[in-house]
């Protein structure tokens with residue numbers, strides 16, 4: 563499956579971080595995987611699923627999927643960014659791999675758990691937010707668990723202070739990437755301006771900028787949309803394993819009667 567219909571899926575295919583510079587992703591994002599993976603594992607064991615069939619929706623480079631697999635779960639992979647998905651597939655050779663738009667996800671499979679970390683902020687419209695949650699409900703068996711990590715609105719707004727944040731990574735002995743991200747807040751959205759400078763030795767090899775927006779979540783919105791999509795027992799807690807306090811961990815259970823998926827734009 564490689565149909566891209568939503569705005570967030572289109573961004574996933576064009577953001578340099580996920581495409582041209584995808585090899586830098588794991589060097590730039592170094593949050594430890596253990597807190598997230600151990601939280602999921604502990605909850606799945608408590609639910610009587612120590613070896614669950616799990617979908618990592620928006621898996622990125624598959625770091626969390628690989629760690630969950632090591633703990634005994636079978637984890638499949640879905641993402642719209644081909645270059646990241648390729649890295650995830652290499653890391654998780656036994657996983658089924660789906661190049662898919664999560665807002666139109668239709669795998670014909672039902673999982674015991676869906677995990678979606680750091681992704682739902684990319685869905686900007688109400689339509690896409692409802693569509694992705696309905697697709698997750700349809701991808702879960704009744705009683706299946708949904709694990710989300712999302713940006714929380716107030717914490718996100720406080721951090722969006724227009725301060726440029728720089729990182730520098732060595733991609734190979736000759737190649738070096740400088741990355742700067744500047745985030746501002748306007749009308750409920752985080753506006754992200756990214757600058758990429760690639761150097762081979764002392765030579766400038768490529769320079770680009772990329773602008774996109776993210777829309778954080780409130781607890782009220784999470785409960786309202788998850789309930790409408792067919793989830794119950796919705797727990798929200800502070801995020802786990804994040805370097806900043808602007809994240810929420812959400813765990814929800816798929817109800818017996820979940821809403822039918824809608825396509826983005828319907």
Ligand SMILES: C[S@@+](CC[C@H](N)C(=O)[O-])C[C@H]1O[C@@H](n2cnc3c(N)ncnc32)[C@H](O)[C@@H]1O
Nearest residue numbers: 570571574620621622641642643663664679680
């Ligand atoms: C910030 S990364 C998080 C990756 C991984 N879950 C992690 O925690 O490292 C967001 C991921 O969501 C994917 N994504 C965003 N919108 C998507 C969509 N509509 N369909 C599929 N993947 C999407 C991106 O391609 C990217 O891999």
